[in-house]
Amino acid sequence: MRRAGSITAVVVVTILVATACAPAAPAPVATSRTDRAGVQELTIEQISTAPVVRLADGLVPPTSRWFSSLVFSADPQPVYPYPLAFGPRADGFTVQLPPVATTATTIAAPLTGGLPVGLGATQFSVTAYDPVSVTLQYADADGPLADVTIAEGAAAVAVRAVRETTLDVGAPVKGLTESAWSASIDGQEYGVLSPDASAEGSTITVPAGGWAQLYAVPAGGSATAWATALGDPVTGVTLAHSLDGDAARTRLTYDGAGATVLVPFAGREACAPDTKLGTFTTPYGDTTPCVAEALEWTVPAIEAASAYDLDGIDETRRAALVAQLSVDIGAVSPAPADTYFGGKSLARTAAMLSLAASLGEDELADLAADTLAGQLEPWLDPQACAAETERCFVYDDRLHLVVGKPAAFGAEDGNDHHFHYGYFLTAAAALASHRPDMTEELRPVMDALVADIAAGTGNGEVPPLRVFDPYRGHSWAAGLAPFSDGNNQESSSEAVAAWNGMAQWAEATGDATLGDDATWLLSAEADAATRLWLEPDTLPAGYGHSIVSLSWSDKRDYATWFSAEPSAILGIQLLPLGPVSLEYLADDPERVAANVADAGGGAAFAGPLGDSVAQYAALSGPEGLAAAESWAASVSRDDLDDGSSLSGVLAWLAAVNLRSD
Numbered sequence: 001m002r003r004a005g006s007i008t009a010v011v012v013v014t015i016l017v018a019t020a021c022a023p024a025a026p027a028p029v030a031t032s033r034t035d036r037a038g039v040q041e042l043t044i045e046q047i048s049t050a051p052v053v054r055l056a057d058g059l060v061p062p063t064s065r066w067f068s069s070l071v072f073s074a075d076p077q078p079v080y081p082y083p084l085a086f087g088p089r090a091d092g093f094t095v096q097l098p099p100v101a102t103t104a105t106t107i108a109a110p111l112t113g114g115l116p117v118g119l120g121a122t123q124f125s126v127t128a129y130d131p132v133s134v135t136l137q138y139a140d141a142d143g144p145l146a147d148v149t150i151a152e153g154a155a156a157v158a159v160r161a162v163r164e165t166t167l168d169v170g171a172p173v174k175g176l177t178e179s180a181w182s183a184s185i186d187g188q189e190y191g192v193l194s195p196d197a198s199a200e201g202s203t204i205t206v207p208a209g210g211w212a213q214l215y216a217v218p219a220g221g222s223a224t225a226w227a228t229a230l231g232d233p234v235t236g237v238t239l240a241h242s243l244d245g246d247a248a249r250t251r252l253t254y255d256g257a258g259a260t261v262l263v264p265f266a267g268r269e270a271c272a273p274d275t276k277l278g279t280f281t282t283p284y285g286d287t288t289p290c291v292a293e294a295l296e297w298t299v300p301a302i303e304a305a306s307a308y309d310l311d312g313i314d315e316t317r318r319a320a321l322v323a324q325l326s327v328d329i330g331a332v333s334p335a336p337a338d339t340y341f342g343g344k345s346l347a348r349t350a351a352m353l354s355l356a357a358s359l360g361e362d363e364l365a366d367l368a369a370d371t372l373a374g375q376l377e378p379w380l381d382p383q384a385c386a387a388e389t390e391r392c393f394v395y396d397d398r399l400h401l402v403v404g405k406p407a408a409f410g411a412e413d414g415n416d417h418h419f420h421y422g423y424f425l426t427a428a429a430a431l432a433s434h435r436p437d438m439t440e441e442l443r444p445v446m447d448a449l450v451a452d453i454a455a456g457t458g459n460g461e462v463p464p465l466r467v468f469d470p471y472r473g474h475s476w477a478a479g480l481a482p483f484s485d486g487n488n489q490e491s492s493s494e495a496v497a498a499w500n501g502m503a504q505w506a507e508a509t510g511d512a513t514l515g516d517d518a519t520w521l522l523s524a525e526a527d528a529a530t531r532l533w534l535e536p537d538t539l540p541a542g543y544g545h546s547i548v549s550l551s552w553s554d555k556r557d558y559a560t561w562f563s564a565e566p567s568a569i570l571g572i573q574l575l576p577l578g579p580v581s582l583e584y585l586a587d588d589p590e591r592v593a594a595n596v597a598d599a600g601g602g603a604a605f606a607g608p609l610g611d612s613v614a615q616y617a618a619l620s621g622p623e624g625l626a627a628a629e630s631w632a633a634s635v636s637r638d639d640l641d642d643g644s645s646l647s648g649v650l651a652w653l654a655a656v657n658l659r660s661d
Helices: 223-229 315-330 339-360 363-379 417-434 436-453 492-509 512-534 566-569 582-584 587-597 601-606 610-622 623-632 644-661
Strands: 013-015 085-088 092-096 106-108 115-119 125-128 133-140 143-151 157-163 167-170 174-177 178-187 188-193 199-200 204-205 211-216 234-244 247-256 260-261 281-282 286-287 291-292 292-302 394-396 401-403 550-551 555-557
Touching: 013 133, 085 339, 092 211, 115 211, 133 234, 143 234, 157 167, 157 234, 167 286, 174 401, 178 223, 188 223, 199 512, 204 211, 223 260, 223 587, 234 512, 247 512, 292 512, 315 339, 315 363, 315 644, 339 363, 339 417, 394 436, 394 566, 401 417, 401 436, 417 436, 417 492, 436 492, 492 512, 492 555, 492 582, 512 582, 566 587, 566 601, 566 610, 582 644, 587 601, 587 623, 601 610, 610 644, 623 644
Parallel strands: 013 234
Antiparallel strands: 085 092, 092 115, 106 555, 115 167, 125 133, 133 143, 143 157, 157 211, 167 204, 174 178, 178 188, 188 211, 199 204, 234 247, 247 292, 260 291, 281 286, 394 401, 550 555
């Protein structure tokens, strides 16, 4: 696997009114084409053979979530409801505040122990979920025993007793108040809040209909202060978002709890910190809990971009660019058959079309449009897979996925869909913008791709926000997440490109609601790509690099799935370089220079994905720009990533030059 990479009816995703913070009437994300009819037009074929092990009837399998392994892994894997670690078992679970360990290439806090909580169950299954929370129902031979809800940003694990349930916490408990107890394991204190419960030895008995909340006490906090601050148990999380001028706003309301202890993701000011509750140390930095009903924050809003502003380009540079563009358009070959490499080829041609149009080169633009239409044509028949085995899409009605054939990099199980389909949407948007008469031909399949990665369908068969985690502010890439470290994402830049492509498609088709949703996703993902991958604010002592290339639920790695070369580790955070890249990569020239130096400096230009590193170096200032120009003067097409072109390189450098003037 190169890069490992449903919201059901129980979840309400709301849209905030752009001029206020009060939520409007509940509505699923991207509802302007509520049926997303393209999905219904696809050939139905069950491609994945992944077992769906633990899922209640009627729920859409939750691929690409932080908790997906709870459903799909035969042997239950840990999941990470930040800042906690949660280890599910058939008879109960373990909860831990995992310690952070750092090496030169990894910052990690995996589940290593913690407080064991036996429930006397024999099995569990997922009975409800949304992008941020998930509920497990534990049962024994007599039926349901207890419901357990965990959520990112919720400070406690909530247990609701269906029948009288005894929690065996594996260590003697001591009373804090009439309804709260604490226990210590391996030097870490944990608390249990449970009104109407009784305790003896290491057990706490919760009556039918009652509840318990289990929490870890961070440094500087006290179990008693936590027991006082906690509200009722969280039952789910409602998302609302808006675009407010230059800001993209996200609000997560923790349902059922009222004011309770919440934990913002590290580095995010999402509520007023309550220092008496202590500080959590995590692989992503320290964070202080608060008492609130919701977490709310903004990031800078980024508008989608498809073409550089090359007004003011000098005639010599323009002539060279047009000449190379003509060569590149004439050299386009048939796109590969799979959705990843095929998609990159389509997006490369689309970039040529957009470049030609922005330069006013109408004949070249028409030629590029003809070429792109020919490349896209095999993919546009929703029923093509009834007769073909490649360059077509199906709907897998078992995992509720739109899958391209042949499936690449585990796409049949949901891996990397946003990476792949973002390229297709970019290509379709460029063609529809240049040839509006083709929009209806493009729409069925493109709308199916939009539904698959973000918009969902009105009937709930395809969930909205399949890959995006609104709490963390970025996407997950692994469909089944069969890992002890949770889910992961490697190519932050391809995730940004996915939402940029979706926003362009929305603009080309006049879909304002989808456009707002895509802009919110684009803004959040670009912010995360900067803060978590390329320009993290704080990295612990002992970590040996300036970037992180592979972000997991519980750790951060300097690594890739496909290469150990530093040029690849940096380059996969950059491609596909294009107009939108300038909106979030170019703000800190000194950090760019440091990142390029960490990858090997100029020597990295010749390594795997070195063309992306060379172009990125142009953002580091005059010396870096000169080095990139020198590299571009002698680079060959064979030295470029298959999603790039020589004309694309020249256009990038022309745009950077104009910015530096």
